[in-house]
Amino acid sequence: MDIATIVGVIAGLIVITSAIVAGGGAKIFVDIPSLAITIGGMLCATLIHFSLPQFLGIFSIVKKTIVAKVPSPSELIKKMVNYAAINRRDGTLALEKELHSVSNPFFLKGLQMLIDGQEADKIRDHLELEIQYLQDRHSTGKKILEFMGASAPAFGMIGTLIGLVQMLRNLDSPDSIGAGMAVALITTFYGAFVANLIFIPLAGKLGIYSKAEVTAMEMITEGICSISQGENPTAVREKMQAFVSHGKREEVKVSI
Numbered sequence: 001m002d003i004a005t006i007v008g009v010i011a012g013l014i015v016i017t018s019a020i021v022a023g024g025g026a027k028i029f030v031d032i033p034s035l036a037i038t039i040g041g042m043l044c045a046t047l048i049h050f051s052l053p054q055f056l057g058i059f060s061i062v063k064k065t066i067v068a069k070v071p072s073p074s075e076l077i078k079k080m081v082n083y084a085a086i087n088r089r090d091g092t093l094a095l096e097k098e099l100h101s102v103s104n105p106f107f108l109k110g111l112q113m114l115i116d117g118q119e120a121d122k123i124r125d126h127l128e129l130e131i132q133y134l135q136d137r138h139s140t141g142k143k144i145l146e147f148m149g150a151s152a153p154a155f156g157m158i159g160t161l162i163g164l165v166q167m168l169r170n171l172d173s174p175d176s177i178g179a180g181m182a183v184a185l186i187t188t189f190y191g192a193f194v195a196n197l198i199f200i201p202l203a204g205k206l207g208i209y210s211k212a213e214v215t216a217m218e219m220i221t222e223g224i225c226s227i228s229q230g231e232n233p234t235a236v237r238e239k240m241q242a243f244v245s246h247g248k249r250e251e252v253k254v255s256i
Contacts, residue, residue, distance in 0.1 A: 005066050005205060012197045031186045034159050038190040041155035046148055054140060061141040065205045070212045071104055073219060073244045080223035080240055083111070084233040092117065106130060106217050110224040120228040127221040131214060138210035142203050149199035156191020160184050219243050 020026050047055050079102075086094050095115050102108045106127070113123045163184025219240050226236045 002066055002068055002205070002209075005202070008201065009198065016193065016197075028182055029186060029189070031183055034163070034183065034187040035190055037159035037162065038152060038156045038187050039194070041158065042148055042152045042191075042194075045151045045155070046144065049147055050140075050144055054144060057141070058144060061144060061206065062202060064138075064141065065202045065209065068209045068213075069104075070209065071107070071216050073216070073240075076107075076216060076219050076223070077237060077240045077244075080220075080227070081233045081237045083223075084227050084231065084236040087227050088230075088232060104220075107220050110220055114224050114228050118228075120225040123228055124221060124225050127217070127224070131217050131221070134217070135210065135214060138206060138213075142206050142210070145199050145203035145206060149195040149203060152195040152199065153188070153191035156188040159187025159190075163187065215243060 020029050046058075083095055083098060086098070092115055095111060099108065099111060099115075102111060109130070110123060110127055113126065163186075164181075167181060167184055222243075223236055223240050226239055231239075
């Protein structure tokens, strides 16, 4: 679980709420029609722009940015080198005993294909297809969050314009102009708030996790194919270490 996402959102809410309360005008920042225009308009625009299944997948997209299970490169290298040693010493079928220790579905699928005796080219084609579709799903999720982050301020501005039009119709009451202007600007505040604290940062976090997950899957693919081709543990390790920094390479070398 990514604690940074939760802490960031909660801390941001606390900071902004504290600033509002300290200013002594907390009540004027609560306006249901303005909230309906901003959030409702953003959701409606998102529903128009994307298909219904994609729209309903928003919650799973947000969950992905909070609950991310990306295996570390060092862990992958250690396991793959160990599997390469078992394969060279005892044969491919001996790897069946290691299936219970693999929790990553992609890793498990690749290892099962290796045990089944499939050729390296077929394994690579299948796993690369999995990676491609994963990238497509994550790309769509990132686009949804980015679209929501862009449309929220836009609908906030629309709400402000609506409020200004309504306010200008009452210019014969000067005392109500100040209060009307404040209410008109609240929608802009709502749009900027949810866009910059929630949707845009979540889109960025999803992009980071997507890249890390794809890298891990590429490492698994390379390792599985190398073992399938009968390469020795040292060659497997050297090939997989191309995905990590030099500092991480030294850590893995020492621990193996």
